[in-house]
Amino acid sequence: MSLLSPLAATGHVVLSALATLGRVTIFAVQAASHILRPPFYTREFLNALMQIGWFSLPVVGLTALFTGGALALQIYAGGARFNAESVVPSIVAIGMVRELGPVLGGLMVAARVASSIAAEIGTMKVTEQIDALVTLSTDPMKYLVAPRVLAATLAVPVLVAVGDSIGIWGGYLVGVTRLDFNAATYLKNTVDFLEVWDVGSGLVKGAVFGFTIAVMGCYHGMRSGRGAQGVGRATKLAVVSASVLILAANYVLTEVFFSA
Amino acid sequence: MIDLQGIEKAFGSNRVLRGVDLEIGTGTSMVIIGGSGTGKSVLLKCILGLVAPDAGTIRLDGHDVTRAPREEFLARFGMLFQGGALFDSLPVWHNVAFRLLRGAHRRPKAEAREIAVDKLRRVGLKPEVADLYPAELSGGMQKRVGLARAIAAEPEIIFFDEPTTGLDPIMAGVINELIREIVTEMGATAMTITHDMSSVRAIADHVAMLHDGVIQWTGPIAEMDATPDPYVQQFIHGRAEGPIEAVR
Numbered sequence: 471m472s473l474l475s476p477l478a479a480t481g482h483v484v485l486s487a488l489a490t491l492g493r494v495t496i497f498a499v500q501a502a503s504h505i506l507r508p509p510f511y512t513r514e515f516l517n518a519l520m521q522i523g524w525f526s527l528p529v530v531g532l533t534a535l536f537t538g539g540a541l542a543l544q545i546y547a548g549g550a551r552f553n554a555e556s557v558v559p560s561i562v563a564i565g566m567v568r569e570l571g572p573v574l575g576g577l578m579v580a581a582r583v584a585s586s587i588a589a590e591i592g593t594m595k596v597t598e599q600i601d602a603l604v605t606l607s608t609d610p611m612k613y614l615v616a617p618r619v620l621a622a623t624l625a626v627p628v629l630v631a632v633g634d635s636i637g638i639w640g641g642y643l644v645g646v647t648r649l650d651f652n653a654a655t656y657l658k659n660t661v662d663f664l665e666v667w668d669v670g671s672g673l674v675k676g677a678v679f680g681f682t683i684a685v686m687g688c689y690h691g692m693r694s695g696r697g698a699q700g701v702g703r704a705t706k707l708a709v710v711s712a713s714v715l716i717l718a719a720n721y722v723l724t725e726v727f728f729s730a
Numbered sequence: 731m732i733d734l735q736g737i738e739k740a741f742g743s744n745r746v747l748r749g750v751d752l753e754i755g756t757g758t759s760m761v762i763i764g765g766s767g768t769g770k771s772v773l774l775k776c777i778l779g780l781v782a783p784d785a786g787t788i789r790l791d792g793h794d795v796t797r798a799p800r801e802e803f804l805a806r807f808g809m810l811f812q813g814g815a816l817f818d819s820l821p822v823w824h825n826v827a828f829r830l831l832r833g834a835h836r837r838p839k840a841e842a843r844e845i846a847v848d849k850l851r852r853v854g855l856k857p858e859v860a861d862l863y864p865a866e867l868s869g870g871m872q873k874r875v876g877l878a879r880a881i882a883a884e885p886e887i888i889f890f891d892e893p894t895t896g897l898d899p900i901m902a903g904v905i906n907e908l909i910r911e912i913v914t915e916m917g918a919t920a921m922t923i924t925h926d927m928s929s930v931r932a933i934a935d936h937v938a939m940l941h942d943g944v945i946q947w948t949g950p951i952a953e954m955d956a957t958p959d960p961y962v963q964q965f966i967h968g969r970a971e972g973p974i975e976a977v978r
Contacts, residue, residue, distance in 0.1 A: 509832065509833070511832075593818075594817075594818075597813055597815060598811045598812070598813060598815040599815050599816075599817055599818075601775070601778075601780050601811065601815065602809070602811055602815035602816075602817070604778070604779070604780055604800070604804070605778055605780075605804055605807060605808075605809040606804075606828050606829050606879075607800075607801050607804045607805055607829065607833050607834070608828075608832065608833070
């Protein structure tokens with residue numbers, strides 16, 4: 471019996487993980503289907519767009535600014551080892567739009583938005599507001615989940631685009647003021663080596679990350695346990711799962727988009 | 731008429747409802763009493779479809795609604811939740827007129843607001859309250875707003891979940907009186923769950939005692955005090971000794 475215990479424990483963990491994966495997948499599919507089917511709650515969507523998009527701009531912008539600057543310094547220092555300092559503008563631009571802009575922007579939005587969605591919906595659940603919605607003939611998936619998921623899926627690519635621009639600008643500032651690059655040459659090298667798909671792939675990543683962030687926030691909020699501890703746990707799980715899924719999705723998308 | 735037959739519900743190994751049979755006549759006010767944790771709220775949520783019963787049937791005016799689509803069914807209901815369950819992000823009048831601003835009952839915004847203010851007045855709140863947010867209200871005011879929301883769409887059936895919990899005795903009396911008046915003037919069927927005996931005496935036409943997952947006794951309020959049922963007697967007199975274990 472004792473020999474089988476580790477196997478039973480492992481099996482329990484695997485089954486539990488598969489069950490969670492199944493529940494999350496069903497939830498995500500339901501969320502997506504509710505986005506496409508009426509009724510549509512425009513006011514809730516616009517409110518979510520403001521909360522997720524507009525109010526995330528400062529944190530995404532600051533993250534991108536400092537990341538772009540640090541990236542320029544690192545590439546300059548690394549490039550100096552084999553006399554390739556001139557690649558700074560192009561590598562900063564490509565690095566920002568392909569990887570760092572979407573991933574860091576996504577992680578910052580995950581921290582800010584997934585937690586806020588999970589806490590809000592979780593609190594609504596424990597105070598019976600979700601039950602109240604149902605008794606008022608309103609589907610919580612349509613009223614609470616669909617507007618947030620749609621708003622995040624649309625807003626995060628825009629945030630990524632803004633973050634990319636600010637990040638490249640951060641690299642430019644450091645390049646011109648600290649590393650003595652010629653301003654016109656820096657800009658020319660940035661533009662010349664950047665391709666449309668570099669930017670496009672980052673925006674697609676942003677949309678996937680936005681969807682993931684909102685789904686995880688809503689999923690954990692809707693499954694929140696009772697009391698402050700339940701809401702706190704839902705919030706933590708939303709941020710952790712959204713962050714891990716962003717990093718995993720980023721690898722998969724990079725493989726799909728750029729593997730030779 | 732609401733007719734419950736053999737309703738059962740378990741959460742894991744905990745069998746909360748073990749076969750509840752109960753009839754609530756049209757236009758009557760049924761109060762379900764029972765100790766904390768005896769399944770009163772679960773029974774109410776089973777009727778509303780918020781919790782799926784494991785067995786049994788729920789009939790509304792003769793139609794089996796146990797697994798029927800809920801939207802049409804819920805359109806006939808109003809519900810006052812224990813904690814009010816008001817939407818924090820919406821002003822009071824939006825809460826009251828929630829059903830009137832969307833779905834089948836949709837009205838123009840100005841008309842919906844007018845109805846909301848009228849319902850707030852009906853529960854003793856001034857029109858100025860309409861533009862406040864729930865967090866700005868006292869517990870008693872939140873209950874009144876919850877009551878106004880429950881009656882806003884003129885429902886045929888109203889459920890009250892512990893309507894006086896957390897209120898001082900005077901405010902509890904006010905809420906009890908309001909519920910009785912509103913149910914009478916609307917001619918609605920009402921179902922209240924409570925363990926507050928002052929609520930029972932103020933609101934009930936009929937009383938049902940839920941214990942151990944079944945209805946132990948049911949009858950008119952006038953017969954409650956005289957019934958020899960030991961469960962009812964222990965409960966209404968608040969005795970520690972009797973068939974109901976004090977420690978559950």
